[in-house]
Amino acid sequence: MQCFVGVSKNKRDIGLLLRIVGVCLALTIGEAWAEEEALLTKLNINIDGARGSLEKNIIARLPAYRPPCWADLETMGKFQRALQNKLKRAERALGYYQSSNRITFINDETCWKVTAKIVPGPPVRIKKQRIEIVGEGRQDEQLMAVFQKSPYQKNDILNHKIYTDYKNNLLEMAQQRGYLDARFQTKQIILDLQNNSAEINMTFVTGKRFRYGNISVAQKILEDKYLRRFVVIKEGEYFSSAEMIRQQQLLQNSGYYAMVSVAAKYEAAKQQAIPIVITLKERKRNGYKLRLGYGTDTGLRSKASMERRWTGSSGRRLNIEVGLSQRINELKTQLTVPKDDPDRNNLFYTASYKQENNDDVESENFRVGIVSTSLRDSDWKRTLSLSYLDDRTTVLGESATKSRLTLAGVKYSKVKADKVLFPDDGWRIRFEAEGALDKVLSDASVFSVSLHGKKVKKIGEGRLITRIELGKTFGDELDDLPKDLRFFAGGINSVRGFNYESLGEVNDDGNVIGGRNLLETSLEYEHPIQDKWSAAIFADTGNAFDQTQDTTLKLGVGAGIRWRSPIGAVRVDFAVPHDDTSDLHLHLSIGPDL
Template sequence: MIDPRHSGRAVLTAAVTLLLAGPAFAARLSVQLEGLDGPLREAALARLELEQYTNREVSPAQARRLYNRAEGQIQAALEPYGYYNVSVHGELKQSGETFTAVLEVKRGEPVRVADVDLRIEGETEGIRAIDQARAAFQPRVGQPLDHAAYERSKATVSAALFGSGYLDAVLGTHRVEVNRSSNAADIHLAWSAGQRYRFGETHFEGGQFSDEFMARYIPWEPGKDYYSQDQLLSFQQRLVDANYFAIAQVQPNVEGAADGLVPIDVMLAPAKRTVYTGGVFIGTDTGPGVRGGIERRWVNERGHKLNFEALLAQRLSTVTGLYQIPLPGQDNHAYNFGATYRDEDTDTSQSKTLRLTANDSRIWHGWLRTVGLNFLTGDFKVADVEGSTTLLYPEISFAKKHADDLTFPRRGWSLTLAGRAGAESVLSDTSFAQVTADAKWIRGLGDNSRFIARGSLGYTQVSNFDRLPPELRFFAGGDRSIRGYAFQTVGPRNDEDDVIGGKQLVVASAEYEYYFSQNWGAAAFVDSGDAFSGGNFDLKVGAGFGLRWRSPVGMVRVDLATPVGDRYASGVELHIIIGPDL
């Protein structure tokens, strides 16, 4: 308890000073708070009026009033953290023209939860979101009575009920009984769940397509599936991913709910129909270059898409055209037809190829599954060996990614699996079978750091390796492979010591990033692996440091790396990568 005698002496001294100094006397105020740290200290200082007057001029009477209110303010600030028996001892000192409020806080033992009585009237058992919200409720028995955790948990249960279709759920009882003498608290909560609603009709407004076309994006069956907030978010994400709309807002019409059905209102605004893109870029694998493109987001009322893109860089030039036909259904089903001309000139190979592609893509158990047919023809030169090839081969791939934030994930991963095969008996110059896997994993470490791991695997069986074009051979080295080695300079070599590519690939990388500001950070990394054939695996290791910039156009990575433990390779390689993490 604050001793009024100390306050009285300070005021008496201040009064004498006031008489000597005249009516304009004022002093500055400072606070010395002891006995608290971390969030408790921050909460106490935020509540203290004394703190708000720090370094401001106050009169002796003002200083006394502020000081006398300090005890109650500190006690009120700590109650939400479970401290109901807080004592404050202090003194208001004056030295010259400065008042110093010295406050020593003894927080005592926290009030702990003795019992949690959480009841939901209604048939809600077995509903995952509700069960999880109940199981995660805090504070638990034996824990300090944290009011913020209590309010968050209470809101989570209410949100789980609403998000699971209980749109009329009411929290009828919400009471916390605190016994200060025993430092114990009982929590009483009771909800009345009410009726569980199902999805009703979906009404679209403002879009450029018919309701029949839009129905392919709805992930539920009206009148059958229970309302789910997760399904609603999935629906909205599908509309956004379709790339037809500038605005896609999805809301339940709670006021219009009747007979156990809740209508869904969708507000749409068409995106710009034709988009032109262009710009310059730089990449250490491709060299500097320019790119441009035309995207027709919908060609007709059936939502067909058309896209052209051209890229011209120092070591790579491509021209690509893609025509997409979306199909009815809830799995983003589409037929895709494409053509790509590719002219590439690297340190190890040169090639000019034309690829024609026809495939079927859809969402399958959460994965993007693509099944198609490729026709590849062209000329190439690897080391000093020139060749030409024609290949007709089917291909299947599965891709999935998950991230808490696609622009800068702190928890995320991606995985792509692919397989392709061709046969000499079916319009191919060589028989081959190939499988590949690419993975990336990101985890935040504390508030300012991330750990990033990635890996690539590949395996090929081929009857005539010399007829396999460079883009179907495995090379290592480069920005997204083993940094410290130039692009595609790691792999099996011929008798002239030229890299010719391999049948197998193993690459792994570990990277640590630390951000010293919101948009700037540094990285340290180690990459390793090899492209090889048969049992001739020769581990290559590259390590280095880099700079990270979260720029307006995406993540920019600038790395310096060097080979480690390789007597045939040395020096420092510069690597520049611009683009998303996943």
């Protein structure tokens, strides 16, 4: 870089000239520093002769520090010795004890070029292994299952990571199962380098299995009889680190406490009984939230909520929520009653008032009910409900239809995924059914079922996302059904390329009135672009219809951009109906894929 500064006799210019000189010096120094940084990164190490896992391990263990390009011979000699040490460690870790390495470095007047010529030699192989477990743990099926997974087979190459992982897994399982005094009495690898062989000797002593001793809980919210619902560990039962973690999470998830400490006092244990001390600090009793947003299905929206985190010493929680948007206004209240094992089982008393308008059909309803949820051992979530619905549905230009229904419902749902927010492999399924009987606190007999399924599968670098939605309502004529029991299609979570609830049966006035049947499918491929960004192409098809013989499926196609935010994928989609590519629709959504 070059700076040119003219000399002035005007005293007023002296300050300006000094500032210009300062800027030039800073830029010149900065450029020189950038050139120096570039040279620092040019020193490269070429690995020759190693292949596969050996090459990867050597590269992973190369020295973090590398001399600058202008380093002298003494510095390069020190680096050569450090590199030789790293190479030996990397080779021996994979069983190559007889390797030879030749390191050369040449300066081509721009930088040093370092080459490491690797001759691995014959690897050390396992000749014999003697692994023994002693103590009460021999009768523990879970511990023995880990023990019986031998680290090596005869003639396997000695990989030290496999040896270390086996030891750690065995010790970790013993600790989880309550064998807190477990230790390795013997742990050795005996090398015979003349014959390139090794023997493994291990003796693992489990000691006695510990139990929970006295369990004390310090807190001020719940009565003891209600607190017991949240304490899953029991005095006298075998100690388990997994159960200790579950106990911590259960108390944290209760919503009552700002600080949770579950401590095992190992040093105070007597006769293998460990005292457990649980310390809890309550949260503020009331919590408030206000959220503003926009969705292409709902338009501008706001939501305000108040949570009474406990209404009394029984631990019941009260939630009141008000949601306002251009299409849906709703007031909801929910009283939560914890049951035994409240992380898996709860009872809810609910009441709601909702106004909804999709331009063609308006509805206004009041619903009150009771809901019971339970998480099964198979991770299926079962929801049983009983509710009373008082509904007024009005199709544009027609008189209102009133419904009073007492609905009994059941729902089963399950999600399985390798990751919570951005799964590469996973699925979600949900089945729902609810119905009412005429003259049983209802003015009609009606029964509705629906099935939802979604799957994510990694394909190459991208992901394939498929979805299916089925629904059917039995009972009254479509015109007599409340809007909540009709099906509609179209929108961000339905058939993209069409407006929210714009697909369904059409009456004589051209208004979409929904249908008693629903069929939707979706196929999407998402491919990563850079960092947290990806692109997607998709095709959605489906419709809501009254008679199965009159089925006409609508097709929407499009493309979109995805950004992986901390709370889930932000999706921006552009889609058009297949039969009218000039009708472009924008769809926005955010949240996890499953």
